Amino acid sequence: MASDSVQVIQYLVDTRPLWPKATKTKDLENEAARALALLTDEEKTKVLRYYFVADAKMSLTSHLLKHWVVARYANVPWWDTKLTRDDKTKPVYVDPTTGKQPVAFNVSHQAGLVALVAVAGYSTTKENGETGKGEEVNIGTDIVCTSERxxxxxxxxxxxxxxxxxxxxxxxxxxxxxxxxxxxxxxxxxxxxxxxxxxxxxxxxxxxxxxxxxxxxxxxxxxxxxxxxxxxxxxxxxxxxxxxxxxxxxxxxxxxxxxxxxxxxxxxxxxxxxxxxxxxxxxxxxxxxxxxxTAVRTPVRKEDALGWKVGPFEFLEMETVLGDAEARLG
The missing domain is CATH 3.90.470.20 (4'-phosphopantetheinyl transferase domain)
Known part of the structure; x- marks a missing residue:
């Protein structure tokens, strides 16, 4: 049966009012220095490669949220939230000691908003009583803005x-x-x-x-x-x-x-x-x-995901993300 501790997580961050003095992407190196310091060198490079600062802010926020959801809901120190890619190139976090994915997540961004969805604490129990792998949950999200174009x-x-x-x-x-x-x-x-x-x-x-x-x-x-x-x-x-x-x-x-x-x-x-x-x-x-x-499924026991309550989204402040991250730097 499914774990009773499952959490279906949905957050939104509105990046439009963030770092208002950054009018060009390169300005984020100073204006968003605190946030950029929480990314890997590779992630920083990807963020600062964007031509439009609005796109760079969404990218920066997306990277932060992926690490944040792992740190918070899998109780992992910030610099241990190393993300890899599965066989379909989807970003994932795999616990190095168990080989499991304690949090399955996905992000999307459009017109200044960044959406994060995740499932934490899910596992299946096999007939012999052993607990199945947490990666047996798939989740995806998308956000669109009908007026942007x-x-x-x-x-x-x-x-x-x-x-x-x-x-x-x-x-x-x-x-x-x-x-x-x-x-x-x-x-x-x-x-x-x-x-x-x-x-x-x-x-x-x-x-x-x-x-x-x-x-x-x-x-x-x-x-x-x-x-x-x-x-x-x-x-x-x-x-x-x-x-x-x-x-x-x-x-x-x-x-x-x-x-x-x-x-x-x-x-x-x-x-x-x-x-x-x-x-x-x-x-x-x-x-x-x-x-x-938001679309979520549990392939081994499809009835689990079909019974979950999904939403509503909760708005998340950037200060909360940065504060949580810095508290977990170790």
């Missing part, structure tokens, strides 16, 4: 048409998904006002488009494969719908869940013509423009 998207759609816009991205969708986006979308998706016209219709189509993108990205990241996986077009989401935007952007208490946006979990996953029920997939909106998806 709105001007560009509208320009392409106005010039080339909606069908051409979808075709430009058809290689990352399932065979039936592109047809659906170009055909039955408006007649089957709820939420479009009856009197909607022009840009309002285009925005609705784009919200559905990015919902499907987010679902697929989170699921594929959960499996550990890239968007160029040979089976990618055999994967198809059906009966999905775009979550309604929220009333506010910010931290919402669990009992108030819904004010930040709608949560949707009734989409269907199909693979090569057969329905697959192997993962807990939670799609949610965050305020008006952002949407996140």
């Amino acid at each position: 709105r001007t560009r998207d509208h320009r392409v759609i106005d010039t080339e048409g909606w069908g051409k816009f979808v075709d430009m991205h058809a290689d990352v969708f399932g065979r039936g998904e592109a047809r659906y986006l170009k055909g039955d979308l408006l007649s089957t998706q709820p939420g479009l006002p009856s009197l909607a016209r022009g840009d309002e219709i285009t925005d609705f189509k784009l919200r559905c488009f990015y919902t499907l993108w987010c679902l697929r990205e989170a699921y594929v990241k959960m499996t550990g494969d890239a968007l160029l996986a040979p089976w990618l077009r055999d994967l198809e989401f059906r009966r999905f719908r775009a979550p309604v935007g929220g009333l506010e952007f910010g931290q919402v208490r669990e009992e108030e869940e819904g004010r930040e946006g709608e949560v949707v979990m009734d989409q269907e996953v199909w693979f090569r013509g057969e329905r697959v029920v192997d993962a807990r997939i939670v799609m949610r909106s965050l305020g008006e423009d952002y949407m996140t998806c």
Whole structure:
């Protein structure tokens, strides 16, 4: 059976107000020196290689969160949170003494927000009473912002048409998904006002488009494969719908869940013509423009992950991350 101490972890960091005096990436060497000091030399180089400072801040935060979740939830000293890559090149932490992964994690970032999802404390118990390896849990996440590329998207759609816009991205969708986006979308998706016209219709189509993108990205990241996986077009989401935007952007208490946006979990996953029920997939909106998806599965006992509560996300302050890290430097 599954461990009773399982924790499903979901955090968001808003990097937009961080290190405000850094107007160029190179400025982070001084303005974010405290944070950069917590990374390896290789990670620092990757962060400072970004041309735009906004991208560098998201990269810096992503690196910190991966180490932070291992340090905190696996109780590992900061400099012992050495990350490696599994056979699918996905970043992982493997306990050198047990060979297990005490924390499975994934990160995503878009338009200034960085999302971290993780599962800690999961194990399976075999018939002989032995505890199985913690890596028998897979997790993936994605975050999208429907307004970040709105001007560009509208320009392409106005010039080339909606069908051409979808075709430009058809290689990352399932065979039936592109047809659906170009055909039955408006007649089957709820939420479009009856009197909607022009840009309002285009925005609705784009919200559905990015919902499907987010679902697929989170699921594929959960499996550990890239968007160029040979089976990618055999994967198809059906009966999905775009979550309604929220009333506010910010931290919402669990009992108030819904004010930040709608949560949707009734989409269907199909693979090569057969329905697959192997993962807990939670799609949610965050305020008006952002949407996140988390996908988690436990391959040995799929019912474990299917029963977990996933969310809501909690906003995490950078000062908390840095303080925790520095306390674990040893």
